Amino acid sequence: MPEAVVTMDGWYCLHDFRSVDWTAWKYASNEDREEAINEFKELIGQWEETERSKEGSHALYTIVGQKADFMMMILRPTMEELNEIETAFNKSKLAEFTKPSYSYVSVVELSNYMGSANEDDPEIQARLRPTLPKWNHICFYPMDKRRQGNDNWYVLEKDERAKLMYAHGMTGRQYAGKIRQIITGSIGFDDWEWGVTLFAHDVLQFKKLVYEMRFDEVTSRYGDFGSFYIGNILKPDAVEQFLQV
Numbered sequence: 001m002p003e004a005v006v007t008m009d010g011w012y013c014l015h016d017f018r019s020v021d022w023t024a025w026k027y028a029s030n031e032d033r034e035e036a037i038n039e040f041k042e043l044i045g046q047w048e049e050t051e052r053s054k055e056g057s058h059a060l061y062t063i064v065g066q067k068a069d070f071m072m073m074i075l076r077p078t079m080e081e082l083n084e085i086e087t088a089f090n091k092s093k094l095a096e097f098t099k100p101s102y103s104y105v106s107v108v109e110l111s112n113y114m115g116s117a118n119e120d121d122p123e124i125q126a127r128l129r130p131t132l133p134k135w136n137h138i139c140f141y142p143m144d145k146r147r148q149g150n151d152n153w154y155v156l157e158k159d160e161r162a163k164l165m166y167a168h169g170m171t172g173r174q175y176a177g178k179i180r181q182i183i184t185g186s187i188g189f190d191d192w193e194w195g196v197t198l199f200a201h202d203v204l205q206f207k208k209l210v211y212e213m214r215f216d217e218v219t220s221r222y223g224d225f226g227s228f229y230i231g232n233i234l235k236p237d238a239v240e241q242f243l244q245v
């Protein structure tokens, strides 16, 4: 029987996508809008404090296209904290003017295919509990490894999977400095097996990387993908401008 790979798991992760009800927002009083914006900025301020004390991290991006208007990606040591943050947003004034459009629950995951990684290594610790980059663009999508006929990832021996993952890593390494990837595992947590979150300075690099990886066997034979979300950074001091009507 093929052997499962040992995973190292870090911070829990919530991708929370919201759409703004622009009509209700436009009809709201100036006071209500101001209150909603201030309260939201306070929430972001709390997240920033947590990030400074290395007890979590977050990313805030506007989403291009009709799937959502903005997304909050939150990393925390426990699932409970993710729930608290989600609920705090739901109770906020801004939530009265937004609708949930999609969410994804997972945990930062490193798969130790080479078996050489030591969880106590500070470098590994930093990857399991990362401070998310505040780069210009984000790309998120969930994915599965295929289990279909002859293309079944889960019947491959570990050595074979490790070989394919090595080739995958080599393709990815060409994008060092251009793209940062955060792989989160979601088996048992959400509808797909992994969440893929990519950060880039230049948005076109997402297309180049994702296209190039389509030719890697691990993707061409074994990759199945959900919806893609693409966004631009929303810095805290740009929140007002984004919500200005």
Ligand code: VOV
Pocket (backbone or CB within 6 Å): 109, 110, 111, 112, 113, 143, 165, 168, 169, 171, 172, 173, 175, 176, 179, 180, 181, 183, 194, 196, 198, 209, 210, 213, 214, 219, 223
């Ligand atoms: C910057 C790009 C980049 C780089 C350098 C990179 C490297 C690596 C390495 C070295 C490893 C294995 C060890 C580990 O760290 O876990 C992985 C692991 C993984 N990857 Fe990856 N990946 C990238 C990027 C990258 C992308 C764009 C995708 C989506 C696939 C695509 O076709 O759209 C992806 C997927 C994954 C997944 C689902 C896993 C876990 C698979 C499992 O079965 O456990 N990944 N990945």
